[in-house]
Amino acid sequence: MGIAWPNKHQFAFTILDDTDWATVANVKPMYDLLATLGMRTTKSTWVFGGGENPLNQGMTCEDPAYREWLLNLQAQGFEIGLHNVAAGTSKRERIDQGLDIYRSLFGDENAVYSNHVGCLDNIYWGQYRVSAWRRKLYNLLTRGQHRYMSYGHKQKSHYFWGDLCQQYIRYVRNFVFNDLNALNVCPEMPYYDPKRPFVNFWFVSTDAGKVENFLNRFTRENIDQLVQQGGLCIAYVHFARGFVHDKQVHPRVRKSLEYIAAQNGWFAPVSTVLDFLRKEQTKEERTISTDRLSQLETRWLLNKMRYGPS
Template sequence: MTAAPATPAWPDGKRFAFTIFDDTDRGTLDNVPAVYALLRDLGIMTTKSVWPLTPSRPPSVVGGATCAEPDYLDWVLHLQAEGFEIGLHNVTYHTSLRGEIAAGLQRFQSLFGQRPRVLATHTDCGEGMYWGSARVSGAQRVVYDVLTRGRQRGFGGHVEGHPSFWGDLCLEQVDYVRNFTFPGANTLTSCPWMPYHDADRPWVKAWFASSEGANCGIFNATLDEAAQEQLEDEGGACVMYTHFGKGFCNDGVLEPRFVELMTRLSRRGGWFVPVSTLLDHVAAARGGVHALTRGERGRLERRWLRHKFSHGTS
């Protein structure tokens, strides 16, 4: 068994790295701007995902605001100008066909002046890239199929000839795609090889993992005082995956414990940058994106399955 890569040094003598990927589910102008105002004031730059296209069908699971809404788009563009990264959460909140996906990627670039460097799949959209049982391999896929029987659809984003195939477009335009989510604030402890390339899933340039923060309560539990101290002591990196539309701001008031924890974190001397900036740094420090072995992948898959089916993570 090969040793895990060493944790890189962080710029400017920072003791750890921290970022957030905000899944845009349920995010609207009523519940997320206050969260970003807090992060901006604390100097914590993160990644906010969007749906660039106007939806034409009901949500696959859950919706939220899209870039088709002028006031929302103006706010997102303002976030980008302030230094937040804009990422992709599929092109809209329902399953899209290849032509729609291509149009959505083009619209993203026209709106934000660049391609979407980072992606997290919207749950149950049929164009999911290596989603569902394709996330895992071998015996782990058998376990996954048994435990999700009757509750998973087929996903065709990576399947040539499928109406929603867009693997070539993903490979061309997206640098980093999220896959596994793990407990614990130090994401590099759970997935020391990220960002990594998986030769068995060739339509994705590089994958990254994330730390569990699905809603405000889980986010706070993952990033409590003890977890912050451990993250700093280990000199690690945290990529929190969350939904700022789920409980962080209620009736215009930020959740107090979240404010307390983020304020505390901001004073710890971390490197607070968007997702792609953090992953670029790790890859550069290691001489490139790690080529994941099948043994390493099996370890990640088993760890993720244990977490997923005991805690219901995505």
């Protein structure tokens, strides 16, 4: 790839931690470790509790102790992203309020968003992640259950907030793969997809949602390869899902992260790394071709058929 990373770093590694089940108690040990290792990554949050049918809810910004802890993380250089405004579905008005609160707490420069399972306000999610024959195949595979689960981009819906997403969110997570080096899979990222215009730029990441996946993927061999390739890895994780037991980080997770930290890597938050790659280029300049997007969708779909949901 030959990317000249800042300060002569050989590669870049960061994390997007979706906030499912997260409490101060069950994820703080992870962040203490990352801080010690000199890694500054991205943790997502919810603004509100509840919403319609919340799934996997942990703490939200309504909890003063949690809020304080997030602000403290941000002051240390971590990025606080958004994982919808709540764990349950929200209508436009509440999303608008939530974005205001999120921005007043964490500032205007927090730019990373990921969709959360089950929220009808998700943007270009479910069947809308893929196009053409892939959408038909996706609906067959999911028995049509993901057809009606994403309205954030539908202008006539109560859940529409596409215009706000365009205004306030710079980067949205989409496809996940097993490979560590996201630039091998998608050298175009962060990319703009003209068929999904309410998202400014998309990025792909490495699926480590479960601790087992993290351990299987972040082997020394794979990390060595990432370094040799001068690549970028964005690990998509749920730190509240088995990464910490009895206030201790899983020993093998700790070893992997220590090994990564010992390499000459750039360990900055997701939007910092994506801003660096984008070089202030416009959407037009970062537009992915239809053929390349089709390849990406196909690869994701085949991966999903083999390994299950993400």
